[in-house]
Amino acid sequence: AQSVSQHNHHVILSEAASLELGCNYSYGGTVNLFWYVQYPGQHLQLLLKYFSGDPLVKGIKGFEAEFIKSKFSFNLRKPSVQWSDTAEYFCAVNVWEYGNKLVFGAGTILRVKS
Amino acid sequence: KAGVTQTPRYLIKTRGQQVTLSCSPISGHRSVSWYQQTPGQGLQFLFEYFSETQRNKGNFPGRFSGRQFSNSRSEMNVSTLELGDSALYLCASSHPTGEETQYFGPGTRLLVL
Helix, strand or coil: CCCEEECCCEEEEECCCCEEECEEECCCCCEEEEEEEECCCCCCEEEEEECCCCCEEECHHHCEEEEEHHHCEEEEEECCCCHHHCEEEEEEEEEHHHCCCEEECCCEEEEEEC | CCCCEEECCEEEECCCCCEEEEEECCCCCCEEEEEEEECCCEEEEEEEEECCEEEEECCCCCCEEEEECCCCCEEEEECCCCHHHCEEEEEEEECCCCCCCCEECCCEEEEEC
């Protein structure tokens, strides 16, 4: 069965620091990749997605992610975090041949200190 | 466009009871998926409905069931509730374009006592 691993469960950064959250998945075929964010008290929101084409995708709020097929990775990055980025971040994979079903990583809780 | 809506937002039940949760997808979206979110297990896929048919199912017992109506609205039902069913139940909808992005509702928080 496919699985998704997020490397860090908790990350604490100071404002203006750079962010990289790791995500690896275990499936060798065609995948669609997503990062979702859950701000405190809010629902899951889509940050960015990759279906095909340019492996470097840009999302909302200055986030970007790079798909590296050979490493089965889809890491999330932001050059300079803000206090408002404090949230939980989820990486998710959809293996299309298995239907419209997202497999989520365990999530990374990011706390940004002001 | 209005987002995905879920009702009720909060629910308290006792063991052995059953519960029905409702989800209204984004207008035009015909696929509805359900997920369970708990601190221990994270986000887990329950099932997906498309055009009133269950198209995909996760690894949950038969106590968990769902259905979809002709207007794409969906309900999920949990019978004979157990303490471990306490969770946030999330509904997501997507448009069947072949590159489907799921958009999530706020969830229904179920507490089983």
